[in-house]
Amino acid sequence: MRRWSPLIAVCLGTFLLLVDVTIVIVALPSIAGHLDAGPHDLAWVLDGYALALAALLLGAGALADRFGRRATYTIGLLIFAVSSLICVLAPTVHALVAARVLQGVGGAAMFATTVAILNVTYRGRDRGVAFGIWGAVSGAATAAGPLAGGLLTEHLDWRWIFLVNLPVCAVAAWFTTRTVAESRAERAGRFDVPGTVTFSLAAIAITYGLIRAAADGWTSPAVLGPLAAGVAGIGLFVLVELKSTDPMLDLGLFRQRPFAGMIVAAFLCQAAAFAYLPYTTTWLQQVLGYGPVDAGLLGALPLSGAALLVGVFAGRRLQTVNPRTAIGGGLLLIAAGALAQTVVDDRAAALIPGLILVGLGSGVVMPVLSSAVLAEVPRERSGMAGGALNTFRQLGFAFGVAIYGTLFPERKSYAAGLSDATLMAGGFALVAAILVMVTVRRRAPEAVKIG
Template sequence: MRKWVPLIAVCLGSFMLLVDVTIVIVAMPDMAGDLDASFADLQWVLDAYSLALAAVLLAVGSLADRFGRRATFVAGTLVFTAASVLCALAPDTATLIAARAVQGIGASAMFATTLALLGHVYEGRDRSVAIGVWGAVSGAAAAVGPIAGGLLTEHFGWEWIFLVNLPIGLVTVALSLRVLDESHGDRAARLDLPGLVTFTAAAGLVTYGLIRAGGDGWGDTVVLTVLAVGAVALAAFVVAERRVAHPMLDLDLFRSPAFSAIMLAGALSQFAAFACFPQVSVWLQSLLGYGPVATGLTLLPMAATSFVVAGVSGRLLHDVHPRGPVGFGIVIIGVGSLLLALLDADSGRWVLVPGLVAIGIGVGLAIPQIAGVALGAVPPHRAGMAGGALNTFRQLGFALGIAIVGVVFRSAVEGRLDGAAGIADPGAAAEAVGAGGAPGIVAAAPPGTADTVRAAIDEAFAAGLDRVFVVCGTVGIIAGVLVLIAVRTPAPAAKPTPASGGLPGREHAGTA
């Protein structure tokens, strides 16, 4: 039993950082009420974490190689845990968003080192068992997140979705220092500071521009300026990566159509599968009147299905090239999102189940296999960079998906509320509805119009959700077809097993 204690330490940290992606979703309406958060604020609460994680994931792999993987993992866990406490104590949304960004930086240091640590500790069959358990725990985090978030929010308050990280983080640090040995990769590795700065600027500015466009419109001067500067920053990133001696992302990898396709598919699959759930959570709580626990249980079919399918497909499709499971899995994600579009103003929560189950099937097929496609599309010595790039693109896909879906949703709701009886300012009403403020709008309606206003909001919200589901479904189907067309190499799936010693740090920065 003692030999598995290092696995427990790593899995605790991984579980904590991954569950924080989904645990926040069901708490959003309560956050909005307590902190007077706008729709855009709620988008940033989600996006700050994913953007920060994506921005530094590749760069922190180099630091871990140089300064030690255990040291990096422990430092990341401490930063994540401290930031979680700051999130819980945040007096306003600006502080909460900043703390979430710091959480993302800590999570990137943990994410970039977890599998490398396991590879250093275990060998042979034990290594396969350890990585399998780690994968199962990572999958379980997605299933547990909505339920845990619902229980904590409903019975203790939304602050506890962050405070619960304090004991877990401290135990993880104590175990790590006691049972994990230090290991290094290429000690000559250097931080690609130009690449890090330009990439972070590009991702942050584009996301900010998209979120702001939802409220101010595409013709707004600030929106256009921010998006233009973001494009310049992206161009600067390309130039920087061409000039630095050790780029965090070798752009020559994109000469491979298969690699380019799988990076894009990784981003779009996250968009298609998960970007709609903040709006779904708000719909369930502010319009249908369910509490956080019931909301978490409503979303459970997707996470539970994906967990089961991932386990079964891993056994049954072991000898099948991952191109098929990934491509068809992402197409099924798209189909599931389109099934969600059956929702209308009179629907109850059970209308979501077929679509959620379909999305879960697609996620269970595609996500565990997608790293194999990415690693198989590059030379073996670039496997680490490919894996890290895939996780970076996946986090970006989620962050940009949240921003784009917000624009689509708000536009559809505002359009439906324009001219509705009892709605004086459709733009402000759409903003409030998106943040969970529908009950307040109905309560403030002019005398005798409450029922009319409620009906208009129900129809507008349903129309916004349907538009979002169609966008997500279309994105998913396009991404899946792209994989099936562009990924043709019939090579076996790459295995995270090195030729000797431990697993290189950057190889395991992103193969999860």
């Protein structure tokens, strides 16, 4: 049992932080009634967390490499627990939004270190099992948010979606402090303050612009301004990193085709597999009239259940497969599943086969992609690589939600908009699969092989 205790600690935190990306979706009507919140306020209850999480991941990874991954992960758990308690006690919607942003800070510290902790903790066959289970938990958590939110909101109260975080954080912290060994980069240079600031501000601006695009349209000044500022910020970040002796992100990593290809594939995969799920949940509730629990079951259980089964029964074996074959094949399953959901009618059951295929594909892609990315970088860069991978994942989710949100104009039926969204998701997955096939090496790197 002790051998797997670090995995338990990492999976508990990962599940919490990813569930909280989407868990509030089905609770928004209840929150609106209790806190007298308008649509704009409710959007920020959902998006404030995602914005902080995406913007701070890379900086948190650099901090972890320098000051210790276990310490960073533990501090993240503490921040997440405190902010969850503030969410429970929030008297106004503005206090709730502020607490959700603080939750994103804690989630970033946790998420940036999970992959690195597993990478330095496990070897050989154990590494395959660890990444398989972690990948399954990651895929299942993102999809399970609406289900968990529906169960808690319908049978208890919306505040319980945050209250349940407290005991889970306590258990995760106990496992972490007792069983996870501290690790950090062997050569810790100066912390890259200019790089951290420029990237975080650029990521905030881009994520904010993407979030606003769904409501205001792509030509709105409220969208174009932040996006332009974000692009300029990324340019400034690149200049800062090229001149830095201890960069937060070693841009030389992107000269390696496999690393660059898999990072972009992670961005597209997150958009393809998960970003349309908030709209699926909305369709099930507002159009078909399902309650929060039933909407969560129909919209999340097939996907999350399939992903979990893949991780439990095939996680270790997947690590022995050529990464190009495993990741590319998984992305093709996601594409097939998304395209299968384009036939939207008045029957929710029509979505289930497609959701199962997406779950199977994400259960394959998530663990193999993480271990394959880490195999392309020196071990002391694990935190940096993990932070970059998870940053692009979260930006991909925000990008997908924004893109799909523009497909639901009032003149079109919601079902037609959802059909267009899943069609676009299938296209993203196909592009990602082609990219992986072109850029990832034919043979698995030695660091990924299990034996």
